[in-house]
Amino acid sequence: MLVVLGGLGGCARSDSMTDGGSKLTEAQATARVEELIRQVVSGITPKPRMELIPTSLAEHPCIPNEGSALTGEIYVVRSYHLKDLPKDGLSAVAEKIRGNWESAGHKITMTYRFDEGEPRLSGETSDGFGLALDSTVEKELALLVQSPCFRPSTSPSATP
Template sequence: MAAALTAMTVLVAACGAHEDSGEEPKQVTMDEQQAIDRAEEIIHQAVDGMSPKPTLERTGPETVGPCIARDDHGPDDRRQVTLFYKLTGVPGSEARNLVLQARDAWLKQGYRFNSSDKKDMSGPYPWVSMRTDHDDFWMEGITGVLDRAKGEGIATLKVRSPCFLPAGKSSTATAADPAALEAPQPETPQPGDPGTRRALDLSSRIYDVLRAGSAPTQPGEGLGIVRDGSGVSVHHTWSTRPMPEAGAVQALARARARLGDAGWAVRHVPMGVGVPAVIAIHPREGAVVQLALSATGAVRVAVTTPVGPASVDG
């Protein structure tokens, strides 16, 4: 599931207003290691009592990335922890059961639904979004499709921390653009690397679906390499030209439909600008596509693919 699950730095409005509830985010004090430890704890609360017992397979380009906050274009030194795990070592027919077990385990901990959709949770490929009340971690259980005819899938869990300031940074920083989807200061990938080719190919397909044209490359956009303990990924970010909101909504809907038809696990994520972002995760090949509308009217696109010989269809 993705090496950026699969990430990419991804878009959850954990640093902005919670659009579904109208609540302001809680102010939580923590450092990087505390955020990682807490995220791991939440993952194990979901997994340790599961039956059958899955194997946790870590995915994602980096554990700690930029804070995904409100779209007000202000500077922001805050960081965020995101953990992604595939639940492997069990039959594909158990994926649905594992996601529902994660939901139940989190409910027993007193965590609550961020969003709840009976269709999402009662179907063959359930998805659940939840959050912790006292320290504002957000988590998801996602069922990716492997073989729709046989009802086989793969379960993935994601936990995202609230935003926090690194040691030595001022607490006066303001919020960042949530759709910037910035990678860390990247090293340049090799042009002939299969991961680079896949990232550019996926970006090209998204470009064709959005039908908006591309804007000049902005600071922080382009190709980069991201490394973490799970491997090496290529991260590609770019933006469309600005467009009216109605056109952007239609463009995002086309992209979501196209990715869903190709077997990607696709979700809408609430954002501060009012138009939900889209995150799509490929269940087999370890790729992630993220799309979000900026306050300027541009759609920001981020694609993350693992370095290696695999190929992504769709």
Template sequence: MGSKRGFRSWWLVAGAVFGLLVGSAAGCGVLSAHNKSGNGQTMKTLNQQQADQRAEEHIQRAVAAVFTPPPRLERKLFLTSECDDPTDLGPKGRVQVSRSYWLRDLPKERNREYFDKIHEYWTHNGYHVLQDDRADPNNPALYVEHNDDAFRMTLYSSIQGDLFLGATSPCIWPTGEPTP
């Protein structure tokens, strides 16, 4: 992912598969880059249902914090995809859960304001910026990752000015732990 274009292409392809690999540790276990504890034991992760719920929570919190009045959320894509080439070099057999919505009934002329507000919300609420393309005149986008649970989020604008918001889990075991 050396170039800006390569990074954006990765996100857009992932978004199309949604996978919007725009990337939780509560409930059933702890997530780590390799899903291994310091002593080499495989750790539990969220299960698929918990990860789906957590992705939805990230989205709902962002919408509530940034958009007044709130937009109509139109389901873009909900997907569970295999982590067949995990970037964390972790074990195979894990999946990622992704959700994305078109944000409808928003005035497009306020898109820059929405990007700035969500940037402020994310950077003050435990997310770090992976890529900031808010100034891109054709397809503004903002990509972040939550510091505690490694969920990735994006706010993206199509060339027509339509916004979508998505969240993707880190790699998880579908049942919350490895299956033999």
């Protein structure tokens, strides 16, 4: 469904996604993810109706780059479909999101297909949070923000 969202959403453990993240609590990670979402959609006109993608609320175990053993760490994700936007204005909305992200002092790491009206972008914060924006086949935008990996106060149920 979403190339960029799927790539970021897998969250293979990497140094950039774990620096500073290990001291996070789930509540802090969730609050920061939600704050970043509010920042990136601020000032979009017309204001999109944000429809939560329910699977983003599931438990997300971090996957190590090497080996197959889970780390016991998790990450927080929030994904939304941005609804009720003009189908021919998706690139302008993506530019606004890009500008909001960069204005907040964060880095954009990839942009793609803005000229074709099917924008995709990804970015990261200095503290390891990630952003992904992608166009859907329904001519909507899907937005994802995720935390770095951190060790929860109780082990995830998927971890033996």
